[in-house]
Each structure stands twice: as C-alpha cells, then as structure tokens.
Amino acid sequence: MYIIFKFNIRKQSVRATQTAGIPKERVEEISPTEWYDKWWAANLATDPVGASRKPPVLRSPNGAMKDFGGFWAVGKPTYDPAAIRAPTMLVVGEWDALTPPAMAQEIFKRLSGVKQRRLVLLSEGSHSIGTEKNRMHLIREIQNFLEEPTQ
Missing domain, CATH: 3.40.50.1820 (Alpha/Beta hydrolase fold, catalytic domain)
Known part of the structure; x- marks a missing residue:
C-alpha cells in the first residue's frame, strides 16, 4: 500500500496542538518540555525522511485528515x-x-x-x-x- 504524506508538521506546531486546552500557567507542570522533546525525538527516529528535512517535521498520512474534512466536518460520520x-x-x-x-x-x-x-x-x-x-x-x-x- 502506498501512503501519501500530505501533512508535514513542525515541532512548535505539534507542541501547540498537544498542549491545547491546558491552562497556560500549568503547561510545564502537566506536559514538561523535556518530555515533549523526548517524544519528538522518538517520533523523528521512526521517519528518517521527515527527520532529514530542514527543519525536521513529523509526516502524517493524509487519510485521517481526508476523512475528517470530507465526512466528519460536514456531518457525515464514517x-x-x-x-x-x-x-x-x-x-x-x-x-x-x-x-x-x-x-x-x-x-x-x-x-x-x-x-x-x-x-x-x-x-x-x-x-x-x-x-x-x-x-x-x-x-x-x-x-x-x-x-x-x-x-
């Protein structure tokens, strides 16, 4: 199966998404930056192509986002x-x-x-x-x- 990687997500963008909803003054307590950095490194280690980009990115298959945009976002659950x-x-x-x-x-x-x-x-x-x-x-x-x- 061939997977098209449409989404290339940079470190700061992922961090913002991962901490969305956490009260700003509690982000470091709930989701320490050190833990996030380790998580980011572990993910990059699984994808040498994304890791080699400048800056490095997490690549995400577009299927889930396609389903979201084409179905869920318009009220048609899958x-x-x-x-x-x-x-x-x-x-x-x-x-x-x-x-x-x-x-x-x-x-x-x-x-x-x-x-x-x-x-x-x-x-x-x-x-x-x-x-x-x-x-x-x-x-x-x-x-x-x-x-x-x-x-």
Whole structure:
C-alpha cells in the first residue's frame, strides 16, 4: 500500500496542538518540555525522511485528515455508533480541546447496541494525556477495562 504524506508538521506546531486546552500557567507542570522533546525525538527516529528535512517535521498520512474534512466536518460520520456491539470505553481528558468531553458524551449516548460501555473523564488531561503527567490514570483505566469480564 502506498501512503501519501500530505501533512508535514513542525515541532512548535505539534507542541501547540498537544498542549491545547491546558491552562497556560500549568503547561510545564502537566506536559514538561523535556518530555515533549523526548517524544519528538522518538517520533523523528521512526521517519528518517521527515527527520532529514530542514527543519525536521513529523509526516502524517493524509487519510485521517481526508476523512475528517470530507465526512466528519460536514456531518457525515464514517461509522454508526449504534452499530457497535463490542464492549466499548471512551476516554477523554477534561481539557481536551481537539475532541472535547461533549463529543465523547454524544458518541456515548449513541452506543445503543453496546451492553458494556463506559465513559471516563480524566481530570487535568488534554488530548495528549498519554504523554502528560497524569498518563498513569489513562493507563490504569484502560487496563481495568481490559481485565474486566465481559457481560
């Protein structure tokens, strides 16, 4: 399969996106720059082409953005939550500016075919909570959900 990389994202742009929603005075506490720099370096290590650009960029396949622009942004979802039958957990950070809690609540309401469903709102977390101070809250919630017996 051939992937077209349409989005070339620079370090500062990604940082702004990752910290969107976090109160400005708490960004360094919640998402330390040192951690971000390590995350950035690890991502660049997976893509020598993006890393060799001046300045280096993270390249992103355009499929997800194409779906967003062509479907989600115009009110045509690519799936129907009511058609989902598997146990489902939605997790969102309270400061998620990209997919805010209200979006998760709306999807949760539409999971009408799921017997075992859960909506988890994590305090002091953004869309990038997996790389933030409170990431262990996310990891524990996921682990607990996966270890529960299905009904």
